[in-house]
Amino acid sequence: MDPRVDDHAETLVDWSARIEAGDDVVLRVAEGAHDLAVAVAEKLGARGANLVSVYGSDEISRAYLQGHDGEFDEDPEHELALYERADSVLSLGGGRNTTALADVPSDRRQSAARAHEGIREARLATDWVSTVHPTRSLAQQAGMAYEEYQDFVYDAVLRDWEALAEEMAQLKDLLDSGTEVRIVGDGTDLSMSIANRIAVNSAASVAYDSHNLPSGEVFTAPVADSVEGSVTFDVPMTVSDRRVRDVELTFEDGEVVDFTAAQGEAAIAETLETDAGARQLGELGIGMNRGIDQPTDRILFDEKMGGTVHLALGRAYASNFPEGYEDERNESAVHVDLIRWMDEGSRLEVDGEVVQEDGLFAWE
Structure with missing residues (x-):
């Protein structure tokens, strides 16, 4: 073996x-x-x-x-x-x-x-x-x-998870102290509140409230009704056993009001129709595992790719909600991640400060 x-x-x-x-x-x-x-x-x-x-x-x-x-x-x-x-x-x-x-x-x-x-x-x-x-x-x-x-x-x-955890802690601290995130790029200008949320340093261990191996992301939960704007997802993937490519979602008051996809549009439609919570975002995740450098059509790996962000339609994770804010958690029977590259011309802002530009973090 x-x-x-x-x-x-x-x-x-x-x-x-x-x-x-x-x-x-x-x-x-x-x-x-x-x-x-x-x-x-x-x-x-x-x-x-x-x-x-x-x-x-x-x-x-x-x-x-x-x-x-x-x-x-x-x-x-x-x-x-x-x-x-x-x-x-x-x-x-x-x-x-x-x-x-x-x-x-x-x-x-x-x-x-x-x-x-x-x-x-x-x-x-x-x-x-x-x-x-x-x-x-x-x-x-x-x-x-x-x-x-x-x-x-x-x-x-098989990575040095302790070292990666230390690097990701820098982004966790920025998100924990921030109140608004904006994602800008080709076909994308999306803003959301992250006030009163706890970001998870997903370092592949339950000691970090992280539950995937491999991991290598920092994720939080948007305030569900705060999401505004449009976002495109250019990493192909499989949703409900069907290929999905080039998805665009438009949000108003936190809900998806319009969507298109070059392929697999029916799979997105069925996801959104699951229940009321499926039309809202439950997660904002930022990939930081540079050991994952190409899509594999497997969300366990693809959402962790360095230089990407992903947004999940549906259920939010309880780990992102401090005591007293549990009732703000988005509930749904689904949690469907969609991924986009943060490549040239893209940037990630926290409270107006550019944290990542062209796929590289400020400390890189």
Whole structure:
């Protein structure tokens, strides 16, 4: 087995999840992530954690959703109890078919998402961490040879996270003390309030309130009704198993009032129709991981790319809201990230001060 798999498992268990003896851990294993799951299980056993492993497959999910009548029970108790009683949930992605759910009717997927919102919130209330094991299907989705993709994944995952955390702390401090952000670039002039919010230094560890491995972003939550202007997203990606490219959103009083896309417009429309919160922004994220230097059509990596920003339609994360402001959190059954390059001619301002220009931060 590639020795980097063991290094990946060690980083996940030690740095990211901070697993301790006696922790109750749910390990969610995608069908292509067997090798990483074995390595993680060994680490969990060595630390004296209690393990329940759950096998996940998009093909199984597709079969279930295709066969269902669409009337889903709300938060089935047996599944809800598993996550309500867990200390940590470790999710290992890496399936065989990245578009296995493409032919499932969108209304059925949306109905299932709404019915399981309580389960999702219970999982997010744990010390959860998501990562991905490099598979051939993901390499194909990224347009890379398998060996090339393996190198890419491990370059992104096996980093000096302490050093990156120190660099990202500079941006966190600027956002925490700021009240307004403006994003300017080709086809983009968007402003939003970030008053009374807490930015997260997402350094791939629950100790930083960060839950992705790899990570390398700083994110906050806009004041939902404050977003004004237009923004274009020029990083292609997949939304609801459909390719989406060159999306433009226009906001008034915090809500999307107009949208276009060169490709995948129906996927954006269906996202916006999920519920009222899906038409508002739940996240502003700024990518700072220079080890991720090209899109792979995988949000776990792409939103962390140095020189990008991403905005999420839908649900905001509780970690961005200080005590007393929890009721301002945007609620939705979806959280869909869209990404744009902050390349030549772009700038990011905090309270009128240029923090990033042409993709480079002031301290760079």
